[in-house]
Amino acid sequence: MSTAPKTVQSKETPGLSEKGLKAGSVGLIGAVVIGVSCIAPAYTLTAALGPTVSEVGVHLPAIFLVGFIPMLLVALGYRELNNAMPDAGTSFTWATRAFGPWIGWMGGWGLIAATIIVLSNLAAVAVDFFYLMLAQIFSNPALGELSKILPLNIATTLVFIALACWISYRGMETTKGVQYVLVAFQLLVLGWFAVSAFAHVANGTAFDATTISPDWFNPFAVDSFSQFAAGVSLSIFIYWGWDVTLTMNEETKNPEKTPGRAATITVLVIVIIYMTVALATLSFAGVGETGLGAGNPENQSSIFAVLAGPVMGPFAILMSLAILSSSAASLQSTFVSPARTMLAMGHYRAISPKFGKISPTYKSPSFATIAAAIAAAAFYVITRTVSENALWDTITALGMMICFYYGITALACVWFFRASAFSGVRPFFFKFLAPLVGGVILLVMFVKTAMDSMDPEYGSGSSVGGVGLVFVLGMGVILLGVVVMLVMYRLRPEFFKGKVLTRA
């Protein structure tokens, strides 16, 4: 029975209110879990504790506390921007709207570079603990040493990056249950580590028992401003991810109260766990530069890889599991971030529109995800071959990069809201004062760290042509960004002439 020809081809336009997230699905505990999992405390501590101790010694607790202040100030501005202009490009879009295409482009580049660097570091940490775990499972220390064989290490890291890229491309979702277990496990193992370390100190079996003194909490006792700056830019990294709780709105069950409370509880949980672990590590191992000492350059890349065994005994494998699982989970979810920023930049024609491609099958950024994996792999291969202690140097370079793009973002907030910021006390504080102070602090830290890192002895002591490797990595990446930006200006000037994204 054939039908009469009909041509009713209409299309239902989905409402703009349809965001990607389920509304009202996250309670207070859920929001805290999300915040903690974004920070990935087990991974951040193992990566950042050593390098920070090598800069500020026993004043580690003080620096960890102080480092939170600029993070908080900038995050407040970040939240204002996110509410006013929700956009996949985040820093890129906001800085473009505030300062125009050139600074906006560099803001986006900074964000992409930071996430690319952290990807390579995450993969490398996961690989270290992967081999360490094998050694612990088979009680064969030789297996753990495999991660020190350069070609094998690089090959394994590339496999990890490729796997994470593939999972992220396929768009696999982490479920609530998995996330709860991962976070609880991390906190439990870190707590266990701290308790065991203090028990060793009490029993007199610690490596270098050091008595906790109030001086450890005094940030002004840090020897020099250089060390202070380096410490703060590292501690920015350990809180990186926290502000995700502040920006949660519709997805929470009570948008009025949950985000603020979750942010507060998250930060309390994180500060308590950081303080406990930092104090436990210092009390147990001291800051000496030999043996298990937290200041030993050999231990900088991944402090728990060295300390977990002596502290936790046979249960050290739990630490390996906690770090491996948290860095693997972060590795996969972190891929989303540079991919989406590149996608937004491609979408706004700031880079090749190829980056704006979305996979029809998986509905994820296709070209951009693969580009992020290639960049992270290339960054790792270069750093690993040039540096004596690649993980240490990448973390220091990462701290610089975060200061750079966070600083730009914070000032973009100040400038963007300059007209409305003086309409009351609340907007003055959140849209002007907090981001201004935070942004200035971060940019000062960035400049100071950049200048100091020119010293070939900086960080792990690797250098290229008489200039410190951290400087080469950090500034090299930024200069590369400038070069790429100029090429893009030649190729597709419409973005740079302000025709795509206009200044507000």
Next chain:
Amino acid sequence: MRYVVGYTANARGHDAVHLAVALARNHDVSLDLVLVIPEDSPFNAVYPPEAGYNDILNEQAQRWLDEGLDLVPDDVSARAHIRRGDSEAQTLIDAAVEFDAAALVIGATNSGLLKRFTIGSVASSLLHSSPVPVALAPHGYHRTEPITRLSCGFGTRPGADELLDVAVESARDRGLPLRLVSLLALDGGNSPGLADAAWVHAADRLAAVGSSARVDSPAASADSGYAAGSDAAGSDAADVPEPEIVVAQGRTIEEAVDRLDWEDGEILLIGSSRLAQHRATFLGSTANRILRALPVPMIVVPRDYTRQSA
């Protein structure tokens, strides 16, 4: 009547649209192209936090759906929808239930290298849970002309009669010639006895199901079937030729399927396994093997399914 088309902007989605058009043209059917985009889990929080990716994704989905609607010719009415959901299969089922759709049309896969049907994960979960019939387009299905013949996979297991009901009614409504296909896998080559038995059984059931079904030509000896008139599309129900019964044998089910002749415009109706829950599809192992060798589209009918009338 409405059909929900699971649309993706690739070859798989195009196959599905082509098949849906072919099915709609026999019948008074409008199409609903549904594009599923994943729902972000907040527990997969993206850092740095952003909310704008979904605007870009929505914009892209709109463009994809425009392309999809362009594939639908003017004589078939079609609408497009964007749906969000964790699981593509579940979201399509929800849409089908919501629209009270008579069938779900999807492409089987986009990378069937050796066989026509390699089942993708979405198709696979649909075939194991859908409450409405699922029509599967083989890889590279380009035809949009009306369906010319309906075949019905026929066995001896419980549920076969219900399927036969659906097949007889569908063929009558659509004015299509009906062919009952009984597939036998025999290790030892031809076995006329078994083939005869299968034929007689099929004829019995057919006689029991459709009072109008008169069978007058035994075809037990044909192991590759025989051709039927193919110009029945659009003709009145009264002109429909009598159902034809074909028994195909082969060393394997796949070989039996290969030996049958299939018209370009043919479609195979097949039942769900006994493992299926009430009113749901479940692709049994035999159906799965048929699927892998089949050169034409097929429709998997849920267990205990009662047809929507036009």
